[in-house]
Amino acid sequence: MRSFVLEVWGELACFTRPEFKVERFSYPIITPSAARGIFDAIYLDFDPHNKKPLMYWQLSRIELLKPVRYISLMRNEVKEKASVRSIQSWMRDPASFEPLYADATRDDTGQDTKGRTQRQTMALKDVHYRLTAHAVLYQEDHALRQKIEHSFQRRARAGQCIYQPYLGCREFTGYFRLVEDEAAKPVPYNEKIGWMLYDVFDLARPGGPLRPDKGQKPHISLFEAEVVQGVLEVPPYQSPLVRKGGV
Structure with a gap:
């Protein structure tokens, strides 16, 4: 099992805290689900028959490479x-x-x-992260793992992606590069964030995009997040540290 490291950055980001309801207020650091989406944008393998994913990307470490900075925005959102x-x-x-x-x-x-409404957004400004993740296969297969890891490495090196990665909101473009050299140290930042969104999918089983019309509903999971010296350690999805709710 091979881990890959990406540097990800962008001008703006917003990883919305669900407890703030209508107004958007960002977590101080990227969530595991948003980070997983960036890896998905580069490469994700599907079953050719039922079009369901054969794997998911498991985040293990999130590092903060620039200080946390907030910016207040007023945005028009369509209804x-x-x-x-x-x-x-x-x-x-x-x-x-x-x-x-x-x-x-x-x-x-x-x-x-x-047809649209104005909402206040407390977003993050000038973000820069280092993300570490590895592929978890629903059914372990050596040949498939080799294909996934080689394909991801090739695409990430070339800056290729299936769709443009984004940082919480689609209008906040994210950029990336594969880290294969000596990396910079995280910033000295410490914060007990508390309960943080882990993911909105049930990662324990294969599935496609959320389709409420097909009976599929979100499956929320949370974990207690703490940033220590600019590093957020992410537990595996199967860990008891990840609290999984019902649909």
């Missing part, structure tokens, strides 16, 4: 978006097309309503 089913219907019958207005829409009573 609705076009569904795939609606778009397919419009393609079959162009006369049924109904536009979605950014500034106003009409409800069932014919009244105009706002």
